[in-house]
Structure formats: structure tokens, C-alpha cells
Amino acid sequence: MTEVSLRSLQKLYGKTAALKAISLDVTHGEFVSLLGPSGCGKSTTLKCIAGFEDITDGRICFDNKDISRKLPEDRDIGMVFQSYALFPHMTVTQNLAFGLEMRRVPKADIARRVASAMEMVQLTPYADRYPKALSGGQQQRVALARALVIEPAILLLDEPLANLDAKLRDEMRGFIRDLQKRVGITTIYVTHDQNEAMTMSDRVVVMFDGEIAQAAAPEDVYNRPASERVARFVGNANILDLPVAGADAQGTTVTLPGGTPLHIAPCAAPARAGAPDRLRVMARPEQITLTGPGLGQLPGRIEKRYFSGGHVEYTVATECGALFVTGPTTQHVSEGDTVGLSFDPARLWPLPDPAPERAQ
Amino acid sequence: MRIATPLLAVFRTLVYVFLLAPILVVVLASLNAGNFLTFPPQGLSLRWFWTFLNNDIFLNAIAYSATLAACATAVSLVLGTMASLYFTRHAGKHAEAVRIGVLLPLILPEILTAIALLFFFYEIGVGTEHKIALFTGHVLMTLPFIFLNVNTSLQGRDDSIELAARTLGASRYTAFRRVTLPLIAPGLSTGAVFAFIISFDTFGISFILKGTGSAPLPIQLFDYLRFNFTPEAAAVSTVSILMTLVLVVAADLLFGRRD
């Protein structure tokens, strides 16, 4: 069942295109994140869905009904803003009751629903406080409860955790995710934090320059990025440009600088038109294993070693350039050591030619 | 650098004396028992207040000025708020043009605004007969005070607050009334007090645009003082000072900042 459907949605600000004909279907109860660098059009997409901005072209449908021309108050959405946008002159209770009053819900029902929403976000002791007497995390929960108490069809969140400190952010991340699953509401979540998008979403939509670069499950976006740009934006990526030794239906064989062949499984990535004799391959830092000198498929030398608690991060100089590798803390390797790098060919991901991307 | 506290106190007192002495002189002069406007007064009496309260010309002038100020303030409240909402929510040439347009009467000498309006209203064939010119002048003079005060209330406010109200089901108008209006209320009340006082006191605009018939208080006082030099003028001034004071205190009690 499709809940939200963006069909060739286009938004121009004067002559600059903030959105270049994007299409996206969000199914009922799904948690979708819009992820991308600053200025890529995430907020614009959300504003168009909320009805704050007139769209230049295309359509927005809720439940297959075109709502592109509807006013925000008629769209049945709940929205959480980065700044929380609580009403400063109203108490927590009054903030939560506002949406229900607008919907002309009877007084007794308002009191009941506000009380249960307040319980849901664990704010009952703060019912009569004004927003400025609440901490950032508490304000955040009020904003969430205020958006949910009206039981909207769709929940929109624009970087709701950006103003919180790291620890609270992790806590709220789980809280929002649990709440969303419990309520089962269709949710579109905007963030520029790939970690947030990965951990919370059913599906991640990566956007660059007003276009959708990839829309897929978090694992797919991470392990099977659609382009080099997605690979680099979502986590750390080592990109190896390797000569092709041969190709058949079972995949492509490339050769590492020392002559070791690597067999790469075939993928949907289009063949490289410009240089069919070379293939760009992505390896995530944790998919490369450090072994002793002379072992593995590629020799290297440890250039930098950073201890980061749960694991150790290394920069390794190789003939393929500097590679970023993570390893367990039990491994004893120091800066300057000669090592071997071992790749798991099954987890190497061939990337399409980046040339068309650059041409734009 | 620290200034010695006693020295600071002396300085502060001097500033207050400098600012308030003329007002005190007027008030004392109004209590004069003699026949001429002199200082120090020759004996104390309330007789000139009594004279003033029986003088329809002044009573009418006060009523006229108060009505004019109230109407000009009301219109300025609406226009000034609209201008301020536009200015604070948009950037660029148009917003800047609105700001300069609204503030111009504050920047230009009052007499220039008055003469410009006089030419304009004669040019379009309306003249000064229908008080429209006078009223327009007063609106232009009071508009900047509403605009500046509402700007202050709006600046630093989060635009998304009103959008949040919209997503919760409020129409544009309801969102303004329930959310934006309470937030700018302090700016509106301060602006309104300023506007009322400016309109009540302004001389140049009224002098040039008043036309014939009833005139605002400052003009009436000016006319009176040209031929009579009695303490009644001081009594009138004292009463208008008191009215202003009452207005300021009342506005502060009613709408004073609570946050």
C-alpha cells in the first residue's frame, strides 16, 4: 500500500532547481530517511510534502489522491522541526492540546488524549511547564508528542536531533524509532547524519544536488552503493581502480598491483564505456583484514594508527594509494610496520563509471 | 575602569534634573495663582485648571487629538504589523524597500513630510478640507514606531512556529491569531503607546495639514499662546502630561513583558 508518492516532483527557486524531478514511493508504516549533504534539497522535499512550498511541477499523492494543491492544514500531517517550534506562550499541555482544538475534538477527549500522549513521551510531570523551562531533550519529546497526538497519517521530521548532544541524540534515536514502530505511522525523516539514517530507517534515500542518487535498505546503501559518490558519503570507502584481466557471466577478474587476481561478482552497475579495461571497486574499512607481512593479497605499510575505543583505525600506504582499514584492538600493529592486506572478493563492490556524474 | 559610586549618583541625578526640570516648571506654572505665565509662580492655586475645564476650545481640542491619535494608532497597528511581518520574513530588495519606505517619515524632517503631503493632496484635488491629509500624515508619523517595535518582537522568533500551527490544523488566520499575535503583543503595546504619544504631540504635520475647523491640541495651544499668556496654557500642558503618564503606566501594567 502506497502512502506517500512523489511523482516527478520539481521545485525551482527562481532559476535554481532545488529539486530536479524526484520520484519516491513510501509504503504504509515505512520509516524512510532522506540523507544527503547540506543544500541537496532534503528540507525542500519535506516542505513540499507539508505544503509550505508550492511545487513547480509534478505531483504529490497521499493514498493515491493528488494533494499537491491542498493547504498544509488540510493534509493530515504531523511535523517535527529542527528548532522544535514549540509555542513559547503555552504550557506543555496547551501545546499538545492545540492540534486537537483545531480539529474540534470534544474537551473531555482532548484531556484524555493529551494525557496519554504525555505519558507516551514520559513528560507527565512537566505538564504545566512552559517550553523554556524544559531541557532540549524534553522539548524534543514535546514536539514529537504534539505531532503525534493528532494521529496524523504521515509524520515528517526535519533534522530533529541536530540540536542535541551526542549521548542524548543516541537515546532519542532509539526512542523515536521505537515509538514509530509502536504507532506504526508512515515516517519521512530528514538528516545529514548517515549513522542516524542507517540505524533508524527501513529505507535510506540518498540525495545529491536535488536528485535521488539511491533509495534502498540501509545494508544495500552501505554495501552496494549505486555510485562512488554514495559510497563516499555513506561511511568510509576505499576505492581501488584496478585493471581488468577478464570478464564472463560469473563476474569480472581484476588484478591487484602485485599480480594477485581478484574475482568480483557481477552486479547491476553498467559497464564502463570509456575504459572497459579498468574497474573501480569499493572496499569498506572493516572488509579489509590486516595480516602479517608477505601474507594477504596486497602489501602495505601502516602510516597512521588511531585507537578509538571499540576498534583501531589505520591508514595503510599501498600501491593502490592510502587505504583506510579498521581492525580489532587485540591486534598489535604499530605505525611504520609492514603488513599484508587481505580482501574478501565476495564483499568487494564494483562501482559504475563516475564520469557521467562529473560531466553534470 | 570603575567610576566612584557617589560620583555616578551625582551624574545620574543631574541627567534626571536636566530632563525633568522643564516638565516640573510647566507643572508648577500651572499652579500659579497670578494672571500671567511666570516662573516662579506667584502664589499657588488650582484656578487655571478650573478655567481650562470650563473652556470648550481646549476640551474639544483634547478630545479631537485623542480621537485622531487613537484612529491613527489603530491604522498604524495594522499597516505596521503587516509591513513588519513582510520585512522579517523576506530578504532582498523588496523587503529593504518596505523598511526604508516605512521609516522615511522618521528620518526626514517632519516639516518635509508635511509639505510633501500638502502638495500631494492638493495635486490630487483633495486638499486639506476632509482631514484625510491630516490623518494620513499622522499615520505616516506613527507607522515607524509600530514597525520598529513589532520587528523587535519578531526578530529571533522562529518562523517555523507558525508553520507548526498550520500542520496542526490551524488556518493561516488562526495561526496568526493564536500563535503569532500573542508573541508580538509586547511589541504591539509598546508601539501603540509610542504611536499614540507621537500623534498626540506632533506639531509640524498638524500645523500644515490641519485645514480649517477643529484643530489638534498642540495647534490650539500655539494659537492661544500667541494672544494670551496665562497659566491656563500650562494647565493644559500639565493635563496632557498626566494623560501620557497614565497611558504609559496602564500599558505597562496590562502588557508589560512577562518573560
Ligand SMILES: Nc1ncnc2c1ncn2[C@@H]1O[C@H](COP(=O)(O)OP(=O)(O)OP(=O)(O)O)[C@@H](O)[C@H]1O
Ligand atoms: N526560500 C528559498 N529561496 C531560494 N533558494 C532556496 C530557498 N530554500 C532553499 N533554497 C535552495 O534550495 C536548495 C535546497 O535547500 P534545502 O533547504 O532543501 O537543503 P537541505 O538539503 O535541507 O540542506 P541542510 O542540510 O543544510 O538543511 C539549496 O541550494 C538552497 O539554497
Ligand SMILES: [Mg+2]
Ligand atoms: Mg534542511
